[in-house]
Amino acid sequence: MTEKRRRDKPATKAALLESARLRFARDGYDATSVRDVARDAGVDPTLIFRYFGSKKQLFDEATTTPAEEADLLDGPPEEMVARMVSSVVFHDWSRYGGEHPLVAMLRSSALPDVRERIRDEVCHEYVDAFEKLVDGPDAALRAELLSAWLVGMGILRSVVRTPAMSDAQATDLAPYVEAVATSLLGRPMTGVATTD
Amino acid sequence: MTEKRRRDKPATKAALLESARLRFARDGYDATSVRDVARDAGVDPTLIFRYFGSKKQLFDEATTTPAEEADLLDGPPEEMVARMVSSVVFHDWSRYGGEHPLVAMLRSSALPDVRERIRDEVCHEYVDAFEKLVDGPDAALRAELLSAWLVGMGILRSVVRTPAMSDAQATDLAPYVEAVATSLLGRPMTGVATTD
DNA sequence: TCACTAAGTCATCGAATGGTGACTTCGCAC
DNA sequence: GTGCGAAGTCACCATTCGATGACTTAGTGA
Numbered sequence: 381m382t383e384k385r386r387r388d389k390p391a392t393k394a395a396l397l398e399s400a401r402l403r404f405a406r407d408g409y410d411a412t413s414v415r416d417v418a419r420d421a422g423v424d425p426t427l428i429f430r431y432f433g434s435k436k437q438l439f440d441e442a443t444t445t446p447a448e449e450a451d452l453l454d455g456p457p458e459e460m461v462a463r464m465v466s467s468v469v470f471h472d473w474s475r476y477g478g479e480h481p482l483v484a485m486l487r488s489s490a491l492p493d494v495r496e497r498i499r500d501e502v503c504h505e506y507v508d509a510f511e512k513l514v515d516g517p518d519a520a521l522r523a524e525l526l527s528a529w530l531v532g533m534g535i536l537r538s539v540v541r542t543p544a545m546s547d548a549q550a551t552d553l554a555p556y557v558e559a560v561a562t563s564l565l566g567r568p569m570t571g572v573a574t575t576d
Numbered sequence: 577m578t579e580k581r582r583r584d585k586p587a588t589k590a591a592l593l594e595s596a597r598l599r600f601a602r603d604g605y606d607a608t609s610v611r612d613v614a615r616d617a618g619v620d621p622t623l624i625f626r627y628f629g630s631k632k633q634l635f636d637e638a639t640t641t642p643a644e645e646a647d648l649l650d651g652p653p654e655e656m657v658a659r660m661v662s663s664v665v666f667h668d669w670s671r672y673g674g675e676h677p678l679v680a681m682l683r684s685s686a687l688p689d690v691r692e693r694i695r696d697e698v699c700h701e702y703v704d705a706f707e708k709l710v711d712g713p714d715a716a717l718r719a720e721l722l723s724a725w726l727v728g729m730g731i732l733r734s735v736v737r738t739p740a741m742s743d744a745q746a747t748d749l750a751p752y753v754e755a756v757a758t759s760l761l762g763r764p765m766t767g768v769a770t771t772d
Numbered sequence: 773t774c775a776c777t778a779a780g781t782c783a784t785c786g787a788a789t790g791g792t793g794a795c796t797t798c799g800c801a802c
Numbered sequence: 803g804t805g806c807g808a809a810g811t812c813a814c815c816a817t818t819c820g821a822t823g824a825c826t827t828a829g830t831g832a
Contacts, residue, residue, distance in 0.1 A: 407686045410606035490603045520740040532728025544716040563755045
């Protein structure tokens with residue numbers, strides 16, 4: 381990250397985005413200065429304004445999830461919750477400071493549009509998917525209650541670093557994922573995902 | 577809050593703490609300036625340093641939960657989870673910007689000692705209490721999984737403002753609280769609390 | 773080789789930040 | 803009333819913040 385780059389705008393932008401992603405995730409928007417980001421990237425701070433316009437626009441660009449991850453909707457429906465748990469809790473998010481981007485973004489949730497982006501992502505990525513699986517009444521509420529569990533697990537594992545959640549493996553959680561998902565969705569779910 | 581106070585140190589300190597509590601909860605540590613807090617309290621900014629020493633010490637003093645709330649451990653054990661849900665999700669936290677202090681403090685979780693304080697509070701206030709109720713193996717993990725659900729519910733309701741959770745009443749949640757708590761703790765629990 | 777353009781640097785701005793010490797004024801005991 | 807100590811005010815400091823515009827340098831195509 382610090383090795384000298386020959387003059388190369390795309391590579392410099394990429395380096396800035398990478399540093400920004402990490403800093404903003406780990407320290408939040410306000411605690412991160414453009415000078416910090418530039419120093420991490422080994423780049424002159426003014427390039428941030430040259431390339432992104434402002435600190436806020438750098439933040440926006442750095443924290444929009446790149447939809448890089450394989451779509452979690454693929455695969456057997458009865459494994460969906462297990463797949464989501466695997467993504468939120470067990471995926472390697474070291475590029476985001478060790479937390480799921482959604483969880484990291486909570487640290488910048490004083491910015492009103494960040495709240496909105498979190499809401500959109502939670503709803504579209506998790507609630508909507510769960511809602512279709514609910515068998516019974518209160519589909520929206522039950523889907524949100526399950527989403528809340530995922531968010532909470534991510535937070536307890538990576539932010540709060542509660543002992544049992546920090547040490548847990550996917551197989552440890554499987555039976556409880558199965559039980560709670562089955563209970564909340566009202567249809568049989570399994571706690572293990574075939575793909576990671 | 578803005579009405580003139582005759583010279584009264586305790587009242588001035590109290591006003592500063594009240595403003596600080598709200599600002600720090602709503603905007604986080606870094607986005608809150610001592611001048612903001614002082615202005616809200618109708619007080620000269622330098623009094624903050626006079627009375628609290630530094631911004632950080634003001635934060636610490638303002639955000640230590642005053643153990644004011646009735647002890648959640650009182651009451652029938654089978655209602656404990658329902659009581660906790662009622663506290664985290666439905667209690668009026670307007671003094672903290674509308675969020676449970678634990679949830680609000682996540683916004684300042686870039687500060688390492690804040691993380692520790694969150695962990696301590698989650699463990700002592702929720703995990704420990706739940707752990708004693710678990711009937712079966714994995715007591716610690718299952719207690720944390722239930723705590724994670726509470727934290728997630730608080731976040732989805734007050735920070736993310738997901739539609740169903742925002743509109744939900746305690747009675748809407750009761751059957752699901754009962755089912756999930758019973759499932760995770762391995763013993764029959766009830767979803768309604770006799771006291772608020 | 774040389775000039776032109778894009779990439780990167782430099783000096784600097786004004787505002788805001790946390791923090792300090794000397795000063796003034798209020799309120800109460802006598 | 804009058805001191806005197808506490809409560810509150812004022813001027814100010816060093817630093818850092820986001821941001822700007824003029825400048826220099828490197829790479830490339832002709």
